Amino acid sequence: MNQQPNWTSIIQRHLDGLTTTEEAQALSTQIVTNPEVRAHYLKAAQLHAALTDEFLAQEILEEPTSQETPAQNKTVPFHLFAPVGIAALLMLGLLAFFWPKEQGNEGQLDEWGSSIAKIEFLSEDARFEGDQEQSTGSALEKGWLRLVEGSARLKFRSGAIVTLEAPTAFGLDSPMRSYLEYGKVEVYAPESARDFAVATESLEIVDLGTRFEVEVDLDSRESNISVLEGLVDLHLGSPGTAREIRPLEAGHHARVNAFGEVVEFTQTSDQEDTEDARLIGHWTLDSIGSNNSVSDSGPQQLHGSLISNERPQITNGVIGNALEFSTGDSVDLSEHLPAMSQLDAFTFAAWVCDPKSPLAMIFSLSGPSEQHRIQLFLAQAYVRYGWQNGSHFDSISGRIDGWKPDQWYHVAVTVEDGVARLYRDGNLIGSGSAGSKIGTPVLNPRLVKNPSHFFLGRLEDGHQGGKVTAQGLEGKLDDVRIYAGALSQSTIRDLYQNASRN
Amino acid sequence: MDSEDNYDAHEQFTRLLLGSEPVMMRSILVIVPHQDDAREIMQETAVALWRQFDSYDPARPFINWAMGFSRIHTRRFLARQQKRATLSSEAAKVLEQEMERHPERTNTISQHLAHCLQKLPDQQQRLIQGYYHDDRSPQWLSNKEGRTVEAIYKSIQRTRQDLQKCIEKQLGKECS
Numbered sequence: 001m002n003q004q005p006n007w008t009s010i011i012q013r014h015l016d017g018l019t020t021t022e023e024a025q026a027l028s029t030q031i032v033t034n035p036e037v038r039a040h041y042l043k044a045a046q047l048h049a050a051l052t053d054e055f056l057a058q059e060i061l062e063e064p065t066s067q068e069t070p071a072q073n074k075t076v077p078f079h080l081f082a083p084v085g086i087a088a089l090l091m092l093g094l095l096a097f098f099w100p101k102e103q104g105n106e107g108q109l110d111e112w113g114s115s116i117a118k119i120e121f122l123s124e125d126a127r128f129e130g131d132q133e134q135s136t137g138s139a140l141e142k143g144w145l146r147l148v149e150g151s152a153r154l155k156f157r158s159g160a161i162v163t164l165e166a167p168t169a170f171g172l173d174s175p176m177r178s179y180l181e182y183g184k185v186e187v188y189a190p191e192s193a194r195d196f197a198v199a200t201e202s203l204e205i206v207d208l209g210t211r212f213e214v215e216v217d218l219d220s221r222e223s224n225i226s227v228l229e230g231l232v233d234l235h236l237g238s239p240g241t242a243r244e245i246r247p248l249e250a251g252h253h254a255r256v257n258a259f260g261e262v263v264e265f266t267q268t269s270d271q272e273d274t275e276d277a278r279l280i281g282h283w284t285l286d287s288i289g290s291n292n293s294v295s296d297s298g299p300q301q302l303h304g305s306l307i308s309n310e311r312p313q314i315t316n317g318v319i320g321n322a323l324e325f326s327t328g329d330s331v332d333l334s335e336h337l338p339a340m341s342q343l344d345a346f347t348f349a350a351w352v353c354d355p356k357s358p359l360a361m362i363f364s365l366s367g368p369s370e371q372h373r374i375q376l377f378l379a380q381a382y383v384r385y386g387w388q389n390g391s392h393f394d395s396i397s398g399r400i401d402g403w404k405p406d407q408w409y410h411v412a413v414t415v416e417d418g419v420a421r422l423y424r425d426g427n428l429i430g431s432g433s434a435g436s437k438i439g440t441p442v443l444n445p446r447l448v449k450n451p452s453h454f455f456l457g458r459l460e461d462g463h464q465g466g467k468v469t470a471q472g473l474e475g476k477l478d479d480v481r482i483y484a485g486a487l488s489q490s491t492i493r494d495l496y497q498n499a500s501r502n
Numbered sequence: 503m504d505s506e507d508n509y510d511a512h513e514q515f516t517r518l519l520l521g522s523e524p525v526m527m528r529s530i531l532v533i534v535p536h537q538d539d540a541r542e543i544m545q546e547t548a549v550a551l552w553r554q555f556d557s558y559d560p561a562r563p564f565i566n567w568a569m570g571f572s573r574i575h576t577r578r579f580l581a582r583q584q585k586r587a588t589l590s591s592e593a594a595k596v597l598e599q600e601m602e603r604h605p606e607r608t609n610t611i612s613q614h615l616a617h618c619l620q621k622l623p624d625q626q627q628r629l630i631q632g633y634y635h636d637d638r639s640p641q642w643l644s645n646k647e648g649r650t651v652e653a654i655y656k657s658i659q660r661t662r663q664d665l666q667k668c669i670e671k672q673l674g675k676e677c678s
Contacts (some may be wrong), residue, residue: 012659015535016640019587028590032647042532042600047666049531050611051634053524114538158582174542191584197549204553207622235553352655392570440574 007037008184010065013282015048044337056351076376094471116172116337117154121324122163126150144171147183160193160207162186167218186228187211193238193432202260204235210250210418221258227251231419233432247421247431269316277485280339283331283456285323285478294323294331298481302336304456305409311325315476318408318499322478330452330458330472340365341451344444347483349412350496355403356474362411363480364459364471365445369475372449375459376413378403382427385420387443394435394443398422408478415444416486510593518564519548525565525573528608529601533576533594537637543579546573573598611669618668626661633658 011120011356019027030037063215074129095179117140128134129146140154147166154162159173168183179199189196189207196207200216201224216223225234227250237260245260248254255264263456289295292306304328306312313324321332333340340346348363355378356502371420374387386395403409412423420442422430433442438491445451453460479499487495526547526670530540551558551573576592589597601607619627625647632638632646640654647654 008663009659012662014587015662017587018655018660021587024589026540028593037595038600042597043533043666043670044662045532045597046528046601046611047609047615047662047669048535049528050615051630051665052535052606053528053664054532054538147595174545176542176546195578216615268616289656402641420617 003248007040010036011041011044015044015462018444035053041255061274082279084232093463112157113139115141115157116155116175117162119154120155121150122153123150126152126166140172142174144169144173144181146170154191156196158193158196159190160196161188162198167189180214180216180223182216182221184213184215186213200256202258203237203256208232208234208431211456212248222263223256224253225256226253230429231421236262245430245432247399247428249428276489277345277483277491280343280346280482280484281333281336282482283478283480284320285480286320288312288323291435300336300339302339304331304333304336306330309330309459313384317476317478319479322351322353322476325457325473327472327474328423331456332458334452337365337451337454340454341445341448343484344446345414345416345485345494347412347414347485347487348481348491349410349483349487350480351408351410351477351478351499352378352403353406353408359471360473360474360475361459361471362456362459363456363478364453365448365451366453368452368458369447370459372451373459374443374445374448375471378411381421383411383413383424385415385422385442387435387440387445387448389440389447389449392440394440396422396430396432396435397422398424398428398430400424400429408476410492410499412487412492414486414492415442418442418444421486421488421489423492426489505662511555515552519551519568522565522568523548525608526568529569529598530576531570532597532601534579539583543572546579547575548574568673582645611675614669614672615665617672618665621668622664626657626664629654629657630661634641 004318005026007027007030010023014024014027027041032038033039040154041046052327082191090363093130110202118138119134119138121134121136126147127149129148129429132301133300134145134152142280145154145164145168147168147170149166151163154170154172155166156162156172156178160176162170162178163186168185169181170183170185171179171181171287173179176193176195177197177199180199185198187198187207188211189194192274194207198205200214201221203223205212205214205225208231212229212230212231212232213226213228225232225248227248229250231249233246234248234256236246236256250445253264253266257263277297280300281296281302283294283304285294287295288306288311289303292308294306297301308326308329310326312329313322314321314327316322323329323464338343350362352360352362360378362378364373364375366375369389371388373399374385377384377386382397384395384397386393388394410423410425414421414423418441420432421428432442457477459471468482481495510599522616527540527544530543530547531537534540534543546569556570558564559611573594576594580588580591580594620629622630629643629647632643640651640658644651644654649657662663
């Protein structure tokens with residue numbers, strides 16, 4: 001006879017960090033499926049949270065003591081370090097609330113305990129300043145390290161690996177965040193440490209799955225960033241000042257001054273063109289067929305059908321003719337959804353002219369409601385890739401300097417490995433793995449639930465957030481292409497620069 | 503944004519965060535009971551909130567905006583800790599939904615907790631004080647109390663259950 005587990009006991013033990021992985025999994029299943037266990041867990045956990053928080057609140061009001069943790073070497077606490085710039089002040093402000101405990105909870109069965117990183121000496125002469133007696137394997141808590149000679153490597157709990165070269169002053173804030181006051185570090189962030197950040201006085205470098213180097217000059221506080229693999233986002237300016245986000249890809253280098261301004265932006269090596277993207281559809285928009293059909297000259301012949309109140313105008317385009325969209329015009333490609341909705345990596349590229357504000361919808365793929373969708377749309381000062389997977393809309397933007405009348409612009413979006421990249425006229429203008437509104441992960445076509453609509457120049461069920469907006473396109477569109485896979489920047493630039501030959 | 507504007511924004515952000523932090527922290531602790539983990543999530547949430555502060559609409563409650571971030575960072579934490587004995591993302595989601603349905607419960611627990619703590623026998627009070635306030639490990643408490651570690655854990659767990667009963671009794675009085 002199967003004996004029912006004692007969920008009260010398991011819940012109580014889980015609150016103390018004593019459950020095994022299997023027990024935690026079983027408890028999770030019960031919480032999802034069994035309302036009684038869920039209610040029981042919630043009551044117990046809310047009391048535990050209240051007890052923790054009740055005492056946490058008292059603790060915050062008290063000064064931290066200088067008592068040493070016997071089991072661990074400690075770094076120099078942040079508050080002993082001179083604040084440098086607003087970024088550091090912000091960190092200090094936050095840290096005042098999340099001061100590390102003086103004594104770890106030994107009840108937690110975890111090799112890391114409350115430490116953030118572990119150290120490894122890479123050279124025999126590696127030496128830290130003052131009484132920071134570190135050795136290979138030392139566990140580090142929140143605080144500062146000053147490496148005065150040699151080189152050392154920090155392995156963060158998140159999986160990020162940071163190599164320090166003396167002289168360097170480096171702050172550990174959390175398993176996902178660090179601070180470089182001066183000196184040189186190389187960062188490798190695997191998938192588990194995606195979004196790992198290194199802040200300097202004038203910017204924050206946020207990893208998007210990559211390897212990069214940062215060097216901060218002791219005197220000028222200038223930051224030099226070189227991306228060796230993958231992609232990073234540079235959040236320029238001390239937090240709260242500029243907020244401009246610039247992507248930086250492998251083979252590129254940026255020099256940023258102490259005010260968070262990019263003073264040099266160079267390509268250090270040729271970008272590798274590793275793409276194996278293949279053309280899915282190519283709508284030249286040179287003409288409209290007799291049954292309002294819009295031809296696809298690509299290999300799969302995904303012909304669309306024009307929806308229009310009045311027959312739209314054919315006008316001069318970048319390559320041959322183009323289609324001029326008025327309110328209510330769109331090209332319906334919904335019958336070809338299977339070709340698009342199975343893609344987890346794709347490229348959409350098109351030429352646009354005179355896109356009218358407030359929003360110009362270039363393409364969308366959506367479910368029966370607006371709650372599940374992806375879309376590329378243009379605003380006065382942005383190119384945006386947006387998505388919704390539930391109740392909240394999110395997007396990644398690339399800032400632009402507007403749209404000059406009668407000028408053709410090439411716009412493109414690629415999505416691959418959870419990262420979206422936006423281009424205009426061959427330049428990378430925005431990228432990221434999470435939306436700028438609420439930080440939800442980038443959605444690709446395969447992740448759109450129950451797709452039922454696929455349009456050029458229209459979003460079905462035109463809602464954005466709670467507000468109903470006109471989700472169409474007024475403007476000219478030419479040479480629309482969709483690829484399975486992400487094209488590299490050099491290929492997208494080639495589409496822009498050599499339009500007539502492609 | 504000039505430095506004065508930035509100072510104002512920073513001050514406004516700090517004020518709003520201070521007001522919302524206890525609610526956010528408690529919500530995180532329900533999903534991730536270990537204090538250090540919850541603090542880590544809270545800190546990552548606070549950094550993300552500051553990064554995105556210029557997209558915050560002051561006409562809307564800050565707490566609602568901020569809770570969206572804390573949920574995302576809690577999920578990311580759970581995803582990173584799959585090998586550890588943490589709850590699943592699905593369980594986190596249903597618990598968050600449940601908490602959203604009864605937002606008043608956090609406050610009512612706090613209101614009655616102080617009263618119920620006072621009613622505990624001295625030994626139980628000492629244990630809860632040592633475990634939660636002084637962050638003493640059960641090992642340390644066992645040496646001090648001259649009991650086994652297992653007995654200390656059991657005692658802490660029983661004390662929490664006693665507190666829960668006491669709070670529910672108080673809530674019952676409120677309704678009658």
